[in-house]
Structure formats: C-alpha cells, structure tokens
Amino acid sequence: MAESTNGEPRIGVYVCDCGTNIAGKVDVPAVVEFAGSLPHVAVAREYKYMCSDPGQEIIQKDIKEMGIDRVVVAACSPTMHEPTFRKAVQSAGLNQFLFQMANIREHDSWVTEDPVEATEKAKHIIDAAVHRVVFQEPLEAIEVPMNSDVLVVGGGIAGIEAALKMADAGHTVHLVERDPSIGGHMAQFDKTFPTLDCSACILTPKMSAVGKHPNIKLHTYSEVTEVDGYVGNFKVKVNKKARYVDIDKCTGCMLCTEQCVVAKVPNEFNESLDNRRAAYIPFPQAVPLRATIDPERCLQLTRGKCKQTCVEACGPGAIDFEQKDELVELEVGAIIITTGYQTFDNERIARYGYGQLPDVISSLEFERISNASGPTGGEIVCKNGEKPRSVAILHCVGSRDENYNEYCSRVCCMYSLKFSHLIKEHLPETEVYQCYIDMRCFGKGYEEFYKRLMNEGVVFIRGRAAEVTAASKRQAETEGKLLVTVEDTLLGVVRHLPVDMVILSSALQAQPDAKEVAQLFGFGCSSAGFYIERHPKLEPVSTVTDGIFIAGCCQGPKDIPDTVAQAGAAAAGALALVDNRTVKIEPTISYIDPEKCSGCHICVGLCPHNAIVYDAELDAAQVIEAACKGCGVCVSACGSNVPVQRGFTDEQIFAEIEGALA
Amino acid sequence: MSKPKFAMYWAAACGGCEIAVLQIKEKILEVAENFDIVFWPVATDFKYKDVEAMADGEILLTLFNGAVRNSENEYMAHLLRQKSQVLVAFGACAAQGGIPGLANVSTAAEIKELVYIDNPSVQNPDRVFPVERFEVPEGELDLPHLYDTVRALDQVEDVDYYIPGCPPEGPQIWAVLETIIGILKNGGDLPPKGTVLGAGTKTCCDECSRVKKEKKITGFKKPWEVPWDPETCLLEQGIICMGPVTRDGCGGRCTSVGMPCRGCYGPPPGVTDQGAKMLSTLASIIDAESPEKIAEIAATVPDPLGTFYRFGLAKSMLRRAKV
Structure with a gap:
C-alpha cells in the first residue's frame, strides 16, 4: 500500500461527467488535467457517473492502494450526493469528513452558458475544494442517550392522531392542549367533505380513545412556556392554567x-x-x-x-376557587407540533359587511348553524329565525388576495360545496349561489363531489364578489335582502344577487402566536406564519430542529385527510427517533475553549437551538454538543473568535476562498 | 561591564505613553539601575545624531510609541530599528495606528485645508500654509513631510513585541520591564517574536466586574443617557462597549467607573480586524423584527467609524481605495 511518506496530504480528485449534465458543457479532461497539477493532488480522474457503484469503487480502490487520504468529488450538489460519497469514503477506511464535494453541476454546468467559462469556473470550484480539504480534520458523530417519551402540542385532529399512533406503539405521550378540551376545529364541523361523514361521529371516538389511553398523559387548558434541550433530551415546561375545578373529583355531570x-x-x-x-x-x-x-x-x-x-x-366538591396555575416539567425525546390554524378575520374586508349585516356569516358560524347540536339545533335559519330562500357563498375571503393572504387556503372550495349540499338537503327550494374565482377540487373524490353539486341545482358564478350591501327599502321585491354584487366573468356582466344569507368562505391563517411558538421550539415561520418544514418535498413534517416535527394546518392550510396523513408521518418520524436508545449527532458543530472564553454572554442568548449555556464554574460559555446544529451564529457573534465550528474553521474557509480566487 | 542600553521614542502620539512610563513610579529607578538610558527625547538631552552615531544593534531595548504619519517618524522608525536589538511597538498608536489612524479617512491636503483655512478660529485670507523648506539667513529650515496615510509601526518596520493600550497600564509596563530585567540578570528566553506583552489573552469582559447576561439591544445610548447602574453590563444597557472585542490587561478600568471600553488594547488573539468584529458582534445582538427597525437602531450608533475603529483603523482590513 502506497502511503504518504512525508506527512503531506495525498488528495484524490474525482470529476464526474454526470452523463452529459456536466461533460456536455465543461471540458472535463482539461479540468482533470488542471486538478492533477494542484498541490498535494496525487491523482485526478474522470468518470461518467461517480455516484454509481463502479464510480465509488474507483475512490475506494485509490484510498486502499494509493494511500489517498483526502478526497474531492467534483459532481453535483452536496445535498444530492454528499451522503453517498461520505459513506463510500468511510467504508474504505477513511474518515468521512476528509471528503469535500465540489459542485460543478448546479453551480456551474447547468447555469453557465459559455463552455469555456464553465470549464474555467469548474477549475476554480475544484481549486477551492482542494485548498480546503487539506485543512479538514477527521470528525466522529456524537452519540447521546434518547428519552423515549414524546410530546404533542395541540389537541386537534392532527395532535390526536399523532398521539394515538405513538401511544399505541408503547410510548408515553404528553398531549398539551390550550383549550379545556381536545378536538380542535374538527369538533366544530358538521359534516366532512366529500363523503359527508358526520365530523363528530368520526372524531369523538378518537377523542375518547385519547382520554382513556394508558400511555397518553393529557394536559388540557395548558400551554408550553419553555423548551430547552435537544433531540432525545428535551426539557419542556408546561403551564397548567387553573380551571378552578379539581378534575380528579369532577364527574362532568354539568x-x-x-x-x-x-x-x-x-x-x-x-x-x-x-x-x-x-x-x-x-x-x-x-x-x-x-x-x-x-x-x-x-x-x-x-x-x-x-x-x-x-x-x-357540586356533589363531589370539585370546585376550588383557590386553585393556582401549576408549572409541570416534562422530559421527552421528540416533539410534534400540531397547533392548527385560525380563520381569517372577516371584518377586515369591510365591503362584505361582516359584523355590520347580521346575515353575513362566517364559514365556521355556518358549520355550527347546520350542526344538529349547534345553537339552532341544525335548522338553517337567518338571524330573524326565518329560513333563507336564497344563500350566496363567497369564496376566497382573505385567500388568493394580495391585500390579505396571497395563498390558496385549499379547503374553502370544498367546504363551500359541502355547505351548498347541506343547504339543498335541508331546504331544497332555497337558491344557492357560489361566487368563485376557480374551483379547486383536487383531492380524492373531490371533482366528483363538484360534479354532483352541479346537478343539485347550485348556481356557480365565476367571479370574486365585489361587495355585499343591504338592499334599498324602496324596492319592494328586494326589501330586507342582502345584495351581492359580483362580476360574472363568464357572461361578462355585473350581477346583483338578492339573497337572505351570505356565507363568507374565510381563509385559513396561521395562529396569531405562531411566530412566538416557532421561536420557542427553534424553527422558522413563513411570512404568512406557517411553520417551515425542513424540505418541502422530502421532509415535509420535519423541522430544522432535530427531533421536532410539525403536522396539520400549522404547516399550511390543508384538509383533514392530509392533516391525518401528516400526523401519521410526524408520528413515524418521532418513533423512528425515540425507538432508538441513542441518537447520533452531526459533528460539524461549535466548540468553545473555556480557557479562551471571557464569559461575556453574547453568544448565550443568540443560539437559536439553546445549545449554549454559561458555566459559572468555568466562567465560560459551553456548547451542548447534542443540541448544536452548527449554524455558526456564535462563531460570527463572538468578539474574540473563540467558538470554532468544526468542519468550518477559519483556516478551512480562508483556504477555500484562496483556492477559489487562485 | 556596561549596562544594556535603553531608548524610548515619541512619534505621532499625544505624549500619554511617555507619562504612562512614569506610572511605574519609583521603579523607574530600577530601570535606570539596570539600563543605560541612551535616548529618550522627552526626558534626556540626547540628539538624533547621537543615535545615528551608534553601532547597529547597540541599543538593547527601544520602546517606540506613536504612529508613523510623517517623514521624521518614518526616519526614526528605520533608525531605531537598525540600532535596536528589541523594538517594541509601545501603546495603541504604535501597535494599531491609534487615534491618529483615524486621519486615514482624509488626505493630508484635506487636513491642512481644515486646519489652516476652514477652521472657524482661523483667519487666513492669503491661504498661507506651512512650507516644508524655508530659507533663512542662517541656512535652510525644514519641516517633516506629512503623509496621506498614517501607519502603525509594523507597517513601516519589523517589530519584535507589542505593548498595547492608550496608554499602557503602569503595572503592565513594569511587568514587561521586570521580565526583561530578570532575563538579563538570570538568563532565559525572551518570548517569541510578535508576542503581545503586558496584556492578557482573553477580552476585556473577562476582567470587567459587571454582571453579564444575555444581550438584546433595542437602541444605542450614550453613557449619560442611562441611569447610573454599576452592576449591569454596559452593552446590555445599550452603551457601545468595545470590551467583547478588546484584549484584556487593563483591569477593566473604564467599565468599573461606568465608561464603556474604547478598545485601546486592540483585538484579542484570533481577531484581525477589531472594528469589523465589533460590527459582527453588535449586529448579532440587535433585537429587532424588521429590516426597518434594524436600520433605525443602527442609526443610533454615535460616530460608527470613530467608535468601532477608534484605535484600529490604520491596521484594519478597511484600506483606502486611492489617495
């Protein structure tokens, strides 16, 4: 085995053609020749598909036979194949962190028009990686013990589903709900689209299963106030608000x-x-x-x-006016956030008259009106108690509107159809108008439901309603009615619909405190306030914080099937963690030398992952290895450059810059 | 056996460093006892020609204070380097460029214009400027040439050690001199070249007695704008304190009396550009939700260049594009 004799690094550079993806633009042989001329490079090779098994074997063979001790692969984005090559390098006996990827596809061949420029650029990118890899050091993944309990925050259908899945798998689940009861919005709904199942009938068995489950510890009327720790070892403080009733004594007799x-x-x-x-x-x-x-x-x-x-x-003497808020401390290995949504404040669109005109109602109000256990016993009636002879349903109230929310709320078309059906079912003679922009009926059985409604006599008017006004008292035929002004864009006419009731299909919005909650748990929010998943396609229920998952409408508007599917996915993600005894952590994290730290506390408050603590004995900040994500915030904030981010040291970065500019 | 020779020189500086040496009080007698003071314009009557007459390396130790901003400073830097075995950049100006380094945002011509023409207390309708050479019956008089760019000593000459501070603290000066005297008497190795002497290896925060907590700044204030609070970290009170980016060694004197650290001991080890580091640090702890709010808070920084680069502009990565 050929080995480096003088302690100098021996770098192998492997340039991938990626079929024609790279070789179609970049002169790969010229790049390989250039790479071979760089300092410390012992071998430079070209291969059609480096990521293929034979491609990986080339690297492994060189490591074993030529004593290659640093590897650079010039190919695609590290997001794509860094794990592939790291594994290949590691299995050939070289530490996986002595590998560096040079992205000459996404950063070069795909985005550069001129082949000469693309070739030059590839050389610079490889030069940077070669300079950098010289300073890379072997690193080992860190292993920490895993707490097998889980926390679910939010007791709507998503939280209920996730909690049941994990409890059934044998884990202790703490379910925290802000309101006095679990159930969330789904408990308020009358029917569900498109199957018209009774919402309560399918939800309440799950709710009571939660209540009875031996593995579920239910914390209702409670809120998470503090989150500390890291994957496998979160410490969570929950404030149990005083409900002034001893729930162990109360029997629910009412x-x-x-x-x-x-x-x-x-x-x-x-x-x-x-x-x-x-x-x-x-x-x-x-x-x-x-x-x-x-x-x-x-x-x-x-x-x-x-x-x-x-x-x-109260027979059992359960009422206790002296009760105080109680702080409960929980320790869990993983957390699932299912905090749901709020509906759009319809009063923000004054021209629709919500809050001014009594029979302009919100979608949730209609859910309750049409519900047999609702305030009208399921009778669809106006505020004056009379049955409406005509109803207009206005779509996209607060959705698809740059003034409020740019996004589509995904469920309004379908629940509006459901409302139409329920009105027609209760009151067959009542006219129902749907004022829509586009009908978005994309789910399983949704388009069919739309077709069905078209045959039930519902009038579809393509156009966003302009305004809702009270009809003039002087015109006898419309007196007492609401007038909906809408441009029928298919007919090209403005229509004034006299109706008795207007239902506003309100947008789904992030919870008002979504940003604070995201900050509490250490992940991001979109500008609309919905939680940001780690990857929109491949990790839709993970967050940037390991061990914290999201599901349901807190991540973005969605219907019940998608919510339940996400809850299941989040539960699976959490189970895949907490079923292990230990958890492995990426070692590209920060390290603070207590001998150098002055204890100024600047980094302590900045760490987005609560990974830095002040050690009074050392008078220095210290990084909790298992919590650090290697974001580098402490590195840039420290006034004396004490935190060192392994894998991203100043030495490595400056070498990379030098190489790129060489 | 003759005693080793000692020199001290004052270039572009305020004179504070000279006074600071006297902060070692009666220990100055020990210096005189152990060294032969051969050149120290402020204290002894030796001339440049006396130095010029010396053999190369004849002086053992020269403490050079002040920046280099004119031809005379530069000449003396070269001369003293040549004649000294150990050349120490003494004080913030020699080590970092110091306050004179702030002149690097102007040219020499602009500075002269301000001093001799635009100054409100000057009446100079004929635009009379000092000239560098002037003939008088007795001969030719000359003034040194003022450079556009102020430099630290090591940007002009090879420097062995640095003693930072504006001015360096007396006990620290004595500690360095005592060490050197000790080595002279008892043998031993001098510290590696380039070492910062008479200072610590952490930051001013390490010595500062105030209680430090997490920092979130919602606005910058001047020291007199906050109620007297001898306990809380000044930065947490919104006062820009350079402590986190400044080498320790002074004992935290300024912060102990409620004044923010100005950064005179220069950057701590591992930091090249003190001002840039402070910007990075401050930017990290500004507590604001929106870019507008950040801009609003940042606008409350009094004199950003003079605050962040009060002593370090000459040595910073910020270099003038052209003169």
Whole structure:
C-alpha cells in the first residue's frame, strides 16, 4: 500500500461527467488535467457517473492502494450526493469528513452558458475544494442517550392522531392542549367533505380513545412556556392554567354549569352564536369531560362575591376557587407540533359587511348553524329565525388576495360545496349561489363531489364578489335582502344577487402566536406564519430542529385527510427517533475553549437551538454538543473568535476562498 | 561591564505613553539601575545624531510609541530599528495606528485645508500654509513631510513585541520591564517574536466586574443617557462597549467607573480586524423584527467609524481605495 511518506496530504480528485449534465458543457479532461497539477493532488480522474457503484469503487480502490487520504468529488450538489460519497469514503477506511464535494453541476454546468467559462469556473470550484480539504480534520458523530417519551402540542385532529399512533406503539405521550378540551376545529364541523361523514361521529371516538389511553398523559387548558434541550433530551415546561375545578373529583355531570348565575358568556364553541355559563364544559363530547370556570367571567373570581350556587350543586366538591396555575416539567425525546390554524378575520374586508349585516356569516358560524347540536339545533335559519330562500357563498375571503393572504387556503372550495349540499338537503327550494374565482377540487373524490353539486341545482358564478350591501327599502321585491354584487366573468356582466344569507368562505391563517411558538421550539415561520418544514418535498413534517416535527394546518392550510396523513408521518418520524436508545449527532458543530472564553454572554442568548449555556464554574460559555446544529451564529457573534465550528474553521474557509480566487 | 542600553521614542502620539512610563513610579529607578538610558527625547538631552552615531544593534531595548504619519517618524522608525536589538511597538498608536489612524479617512491636503483655512478660529485670507523648506539667513529650515496615510509601526518596520493600550497600564509596563530585567540578570528566553506583552489573552469582559447576561439591544445610548447602574453590563444597557472585542490587561478600568471600553488594547488573539468584529458582534445582538427597525437602531450608533475603529483603523482590513 502506497502511503504518504512525508506527512503531506495525498488528495484524490474525482470529476464526474454526470452523463452529459456536466461533460456536455465543461471540458472535463482539461479540468482533470488542471486538478492533477494542484498541490498535494496525487491523482485526478474522470468518470461518467461517480455516484454509481463502479464510480465509488474507483475512490475506494485509490484510498486502499494509493494511500489517498483526502478526497474531492467534483459532481453535483452536496445535498444530492454528499451522503453517498461520505459513506463510500468511510467504508474504505477513511474518515468521512476528509471528503469535500465540489459542485460543478448546479453551480456551474447547468447555469453557465459559455463552455469555456464553465470549464474555467469548474477549475476554480475544484481549486477551492482542494485548498480546503487539506485543512479538514477527521470528525466522529456524537452519540447521546434518547428519552423515549414524546410530546404533542395541540389537541386537534392532527395532535390526536399523532398521539394515538405513538401511544399505541408503547410510548408515553404528553398531549398539551390550550383549550379545556381536545378536538380542535374538527369538533366544530358538521359534516366532512366529500363523503359527508358526520365530523363528530368520526372524531369523538378518537377523542375518547385519547382520554382513556394508558400511555397518553393529557394536559388540557395548558400551554408550553419553555423548551430547552435537544433531540432525545428535551426539557419542556408546561403551564397548567387553573380551571378552578379539581378534575380528579369532577364527574362532568354539568350541574355546576346549570346552576351558574353568569349566563351571558359568548360560547366560543358555537362561534358566539349563543351563550354559555361562566362554569362550563365546552361541548357534550369534550375530553376530558370536566368543567372549567372561566376566570374572566366568574363573579367569585372577578369580584370575590357570588352565591356560589355551583359549589352547592357540586356533589363531589370539585370546585376550588383557590386553585393556582401549576408549572409541570416534562422530559421527552421528540416533539410534534400540531397547533392548527385560525380563520381569517372577516371584518377586515369591510365591503362584505361582516359584523355590520347580521346575515353575513362566517364559514365556521355556518358549520355550527347546520350542526344538529349547534345553537339552532341544525335548522338553517337567518338571524330573524326565518329560513333563507336564497344563500350566496363567497369564496376566497382573505385567500388568493394580495391585500390579505396571497395563498390558496385549499379547503374553502370544498367546504363551500359541502355547505351548498347541506343547504339543498335541508331546504331544497332555497337558491344557492357560489361566487368563485376557480374551483379547486383536487383531492380524492373531490371533482366528483363538484360534479354532483352541479346537478343539485347550485348556481356557480365565476367571479370574486365585489361587495355585499343591504338592499334599498324602496324596492319592494328586494326589501330586507342582502345584495351581492359580483362580476360574472363568464357572461361578462355585473350581477346583483338578492339573497337572505351570505356565507363568507374565510381563509385559513396561521395562529396569531405562531411566530412566538416557532421561536420557542427553534424553527422558522413563513411570512404568512406557517411553520417551515425542513424540505418541502422530502421532509415535509420535519423541522430544522432535530427531533421536532410539525403536522396539520400549522404547516399550511390543508384538509383533514392530509392533516391525518401528516400526523401519521410526524408520528413515524418521532418513533423512528425515540425507538432508538441513542441518537447520533452531526459533528460539524461549535466548540468553545473555556480557557479562551471571557464569559461575556453574547453568544448565550443568540443560539437559536439553546445549545449554549454559561458555566459559572468555568466562567465560560459551553456548547451542548447534542443540541448544536452548527449554524455558526456564535462563531460570527463572538468578539474574540473563540467558538470554532468544526468542519468550518477559519483556516478551512480562508483556504477555500484562496483556492477559489487562485 | 556596561549596562544594556535603553531608548524610548515619541512619534505621532499625544505624549500619554511617555507619562504612562512614569506610572511605574519609583521603579523607574530600577530601570535606570539596570539600563543605560541612551535616548529618550522627552526626558534626556540626547540628539538624533547621537543615535545615528551608534553601532547597529547597540541599543538593547527601544520602546517606540506613536504612529508613523510623517517623514521624521518614518526616519526614526528605520533608525531605531537598525540600532535596536528589541523594538517594541509601545501603546495603541504604535501597535494599531491609534487615534491618529483615524486621519486615514482624509488626505493630508484635506487636513491642512481644515486646519489652516476652514477652521472657524482661523483667519487666513492669503491661504498661507506651512512650507516644508524655508530659507533663512542662517541656512535652510525644514519641516517633516506629512503623509496621506498614517501607519502603525509594523507597517513601516519589523517589530519584535507589542505593548498595547492608550496608554499602557503602569503595572503592565513594569511587568514587561521586570521580565526583561530578570532575563538579563538570570538568563532565559525572551518570548517569541510578535508576542503581545503586558496584556492578557482573553477580552476585556473577562476582567470587567459587571454582571453579564444575555444581550438584546433595542437602541444605542450614550453613557449619560442611562441611569447610573454599576452592576449591569454596559452593552446590555445599550452603551457601545468595545470590551467583547478588546484584549484584556487593563483591569477593566473604564467599565468599573461606568465608561464603556474604547478598545485601546486592540483585538484579542484570533481577531484581525477589531472594528469589523465589533460590527459582527453588535449586529448579532440587535433585537429587532424588521429590516426597518434594524436600520433605525443602527442609526443610533454615535460616530460608527470613530467608535468601532477608534484605535484600529490604520491596521484594519478597511484600506483606502486611492489617495
């Protein structure tokens, strides 16, 4: 075996043709010749497909027979094949970090027009990699123990699904929900499209399965306040808000809610269409079926004075006005975020009259009105109690609109169709107008559902509604009606539709506190506030923070099947981690020499992954290896260049720049 | 046996370094005891010609303070290098270019224009400028030529050691002199060439007594704009303190009395450009949501060049494109 005798590095450079992807533009033989002339390069070769098995074998053979101890592959993007070549190098007995990839495809042949320039550019890119690889050092992956418990944040259908999957797999799942009951938006829906299943009928069995599951620890009326740690070892603080009811004693008999003297509290579950009491259970199928006392409305809690009829009514003596918020500390190995969405604030589009005209209602309000357990007992009626003889459904309210949200909310076309069907089912004589921009019926069975609705007598008008006004009292035939002005773009006429009810198909938006939540857990938000996945195609439920997954509408608007599928994927992702005893961490991370650190704390607060702690004994910042992602923030922030990012040292980067400019 | 020879010279500087040497107090007698002081214009009456007459390397130790900004400074830098075994860049100006280095944002002509014409207290309708040569009956008088660019000593001559500070702290000066005297008496090796003497290897924060926590800056303030708080890190109070990018060794004197570090000890080991490093550090801890807010906060930095490069402009990576 030929070995380097003088301690000088022996670099092998392998230039890939990538079929014609690279060789079609770059003069590969000339590049290989150039690479062979660079300092420390012992061998430079060309091959048609370096990533193929024979291609990899060339490298492995050279490592073994020629004593090559540094490898540069000039081919595609490292995102594509860095793992391939790292493995090949490692299995030939060379540390995988003594390998460097030079991207001469995406950075060069694909984007450079002139072949001469492309060839020159390839030389510079390879020169940079060769300069750099000289300074690369062997690194070893770091292994840390894994906590097998998981945390799910958000108890809508996504959180419920993910929690059940993981609990069934034998893991302890902590499910944290902000509201007094799990269920989320799906619990409010009447039917689901396009199968018209009763939403509650398919959801509530899952909800009660969560409530009864021995592996699920349910934390309702609770919020995560602090997240620390890293994959395999997260430490999470959860604030359990005082519900002023001992949930171990409460039986859910609802006697307290019947006796409560504060009767006029808007009922959130019914979109404030009716009232609840200050002592309440949000809905009959709530899980847990336990009462909560609204601290903002309860007379005892706000004024310190009440007859306390609830206390009298409560057999088991569950009501406790002295209850305080409680901080619970959890330790988990992985986290799934399923915090859902909010609907668009319709009042922002004043010309639609929401909030001004009583019979202009939101989509969620309609869900409750048409629901048999809703405020009208499932009767579709206007505010005056009469059945509407005509209804207009306005699509894209707050969606596909540069003034509000540029994106499509993906579900509004379909739920609008569902509304049309429900109206036609309840009130066959009622006219239903759909004012749409485009019908987007892309899911399984969706187009068929659309076809079905076209045969049910629904009138489809292609055009975004301009405004909704109250019809003039002077015109007898439209008196008391709402007038929807819409340009029918297919007919080329402006129409004024006199209707009794207008339903606004409100956009799905990120939760108002999405940004804070993202920051808390250490990943990013799009400008619209939806959580950013690690890769839009290949890692749609992972985040940039290892061990933290996202699913459902917090990642972007989606329907129930997609939400459930994502929840399953996130559960699988989390299980794939927590089923291991240990977790391996990329070693290209930061290191702080305590002898050099001055303890100024600048880096401590900056680390987006909470990976830097101040060690008072050493009077120095220290990197928690398992939490560091190697982002380099501390490296650039430190006033004395103490943090060193392994694999990206100043020496390596300056050498790379030197090579690129050579 | 004659004593080793000692020299000290004052180039483009304020004179503070000369005074600072006297901060070693009675120890100056020990210097005189161990060294033969052969050249020290501010304290002794030796002339340039006395130095010129010396053999090369005759002086053991020369402390050179001040930057090089004119032909006389440069001549003396070359001369003292030639005559000295150990040449020390003494003080911030010699080591980093110091405050005179800030002149590098102007040309010599612009500076003369400001001083002799645009100065509000000057009346000079005939535009009379000093001339470098002037004939008088007794002969020719000359003034040194003022350069456009101010340089640190090591940008002009080979330097053995650096003693930073504006001025260097007395105890640190004595520590260096004591070490050298010790080596002279008892033998031993001098530190490797290029070593920064009389200073630490960390940053000013290490010596500063204030309590440091995580830093989030929402606006920059001047020291008199914040309530007196002897406990909290000045940077956390929004006062631009160069402590995090400045070599320790001074004992944290400024911050202990509520004044921010100005950066006179130069960058810590591993940092080349003190000002650029401070920008990088500050940019990391500005707490703002939007680019507009960042710009708004950044606009509150008083005199950015003079703050970040107060002592280091001459040696920074920022070089003038042309003169």
